[in-house]
Amino acid sequence: MAEPSVVREIASEQPEERHAPQSNPAVKMRARGVNVYYGDNHALQDVSLDITRDEVTALIGPSGCGKSTLLRCFNRMNDAIPGARVTGEILLDDQPIHGGDMDVEQLRARVGMVFQKANPFPKAIFDNVAYGPRIHGLARKRSDLDEIVERSLTRAGLWDEVKDRLEEPGNALSGGQQQRLCIARAIAVDPEVVLMDEPCSALDPIATARIEELIYELRGQYAIAIVTHNMQQAARVSQRTAFFHLGLLIEQGPTEEIFTNPREQRTSDYITGRYG
Amino acid sequence: MSRAFDSVLEGLRGNLLRMGGRAEAILDKSLRALWERDARLAQEVADDDVEIDRLEVAIDEAVLKALALQAPVAEDLREVLAVKMIATDLERVGDLARNIAKSAARSAANPPLPFPAALTSLARSAQRVLRRSLDAFSRTDAELARAVLAEDDAIDRAQDEVVQTMLRALERQPGAASQEVDLIMVAKHLERVGDHATNIAEDVVLVAEARNIKHAAKLARSR
Numbered sequence: 001m002a003e004p005s006v007v008r009e010i011a012s013e014q015p016e017e018r019h020a021p022q023s024n025p026a027v028k029m030r031a032r033g034v035n036v037y038y039g040d041n042h043a044l045q046d047v048s049l050d051i052t053r054d055e056v057t058a059l060i061g062p063s064g065c066g067k068s069t070l071l072r073c074f075n076r077m078n079d080a081i082p083g084a085r086v087t088g089e090i091l092l093d094d095q096p097i098h099g100g101d102m103d104v105e106q107l108r109a110r111v112g113m114v115f116q117k118a119n120p121f122p123k124a125i126f127d128n129v130a131y132g133p134r135i136h137g138l139a140r141k142r143s144d145l146d147e148i149v150e151r152s153l154t155r156a157g158l159w160d161e162v163k164d165r166l167e168e169p170g171n172a173l174s175g176g177q178q179q180r181l182c183i184a185r186a187i188a189v190d191p192e193v194v195l196m197d198e199p200c201s202a203l204d205p206i207a208t209a210r211i212e213e214l215i216y217e218l219r220g221q222y223a224i225a226i227v228t229h230n231m232q233q234a235a236r237v238s239q240r241t242a243f244f245h246l247g248l249l250i251e252q253g254p255t256e257e258i259f260t261n262p263r264e265q266r267t268s269d270y271i272t273g274r275y276g
Numbered sequence: 277m278s279r280a281f282d283s284v285l286e287g288l289r290g291n292l293l294r295m296g297g298r299a300e301a302i303l304d305k306s307l308r309a310l311w312e313r314d315a316r317l318a319q320e321v322a323d324d325d326v327e328i329d330r331l332e333v334a335i336d337e338a339v340l341k342a343l344a345l346q347a348p349v350a351e352d353l354r355e356v357l358a359v360k361m362i363a364t365d366l367e368r369v370g371d372l373a374r375n376i377a378k379s380a381a382r383s384a385a386n387p388p389l390p391f392p393a394a395l396t397s398l399a400r401s402a403q404r405v406l407r408r409s410l411d412a413f414s415r416t417d418a419e420l421a422r423a424v425l426a427e428d429d430a431i432d433r434a435q436d437e438v439v440q441t442m443l444r445a446l447e448r449q450p451g452a453a454s455q456e457v458d459l460i461m462v463a464k465h466l467e468r469v470g471d472h473a474t475n476i477a478e479d480v481v482l483v484a485e486a487r488n489i490k491h492a493a494k495l496a497r498s499r
Contacts, residue, residue, distance in 0.1 A: 231347075260486065261350065271349050272279075272352050273281065
């Protein structure tokens, strides 16, 4: 794979306080003064946001506001976008993710991602889930792998539906099942953070409810960040919410406060449907 | 941006203010029936109250529909909740006016008894706070709402004064006991109207400032 065309201006150019050790143990990932440029487009401007452990953080805002851009920063998915430039600092447990000793593959194992459209590999259901543990050497023998696959599919709420057809192709499942398969695949490598980019946007209400239930169940085990356009979904599944507009982080706080008494007029206008 | 929800809110507010107008009118009519010893007017109050009940049912249905179909949040949600809570208060004001009208009808059938000045003053205060609380709602005016809240203690004191006056009258004139007790009950009903105006004013503060100030003093003392 070609070297990503990403230039980063990190650590040394940032104000000193950004290097202070994390004082809040509840914080799993921390973005400080993050800017993202796609060519001339300044897509994200000086954003500082914490992703907390054992909680779901919802990133909301109108299209093009920068929420998915920030999500992709957390596991360096923007590295793969030609012309993308990221400045500022992102820490995972105090460790800069752009630092020299952070292997990007290892980072993505620790910070998993579920995409808008379910994208199972063209492989058997079993192999979809076993793929990550295999390449990361998490299973020494077949029985270890069996255990990981069963545990991951169970956590993803899919085991009972597929346990008798693990050799069937993953893309033969329904849309909702495929998305849960992708979640099982993401958690099979035992990540610490799970990023979800509009995971329900292509699903019907029943499948959406299953995924939301799943997010609720998973939140005690992972730090979860979810991008969603569905305000009610953000209100239902998250404990913290961050509102973005035109590349700026406008407001962040406990979800119950954002949805009952937002401090910023722009947040209020957006969540009440006055614009966006 | 104009939203479909704006017309829903406008409809809710319109119905609530109509209900508020009816509540003010029915209270006024029940008091006129009392002052003027007019049994026919007292009878009309019962009929007028049915219209208030009908509006409450319409508002209940519209609120349920707004919550289910529009899922409002933030200030929209507070306003919808406030409409529901205020409608409940206004319906009770209608019931209280009905009770006052019953006393008026009984009073009209008996020889006239002078009304204590404190009672007429209490009635004016109750009508004023009800009107001002509805004005505060229609303008989402937290300052006016707080002015309504400030009047509640004076209304309570006015009620106590009527009760004391009527107790002394009872001692002097035990033969008119049923009328004197009726006037004590009217004072109680007017004091309750003041309480409902207070509730409405608290709801206005919730809508305007996202602050729940209900029972604030009592809860602060119990800390």
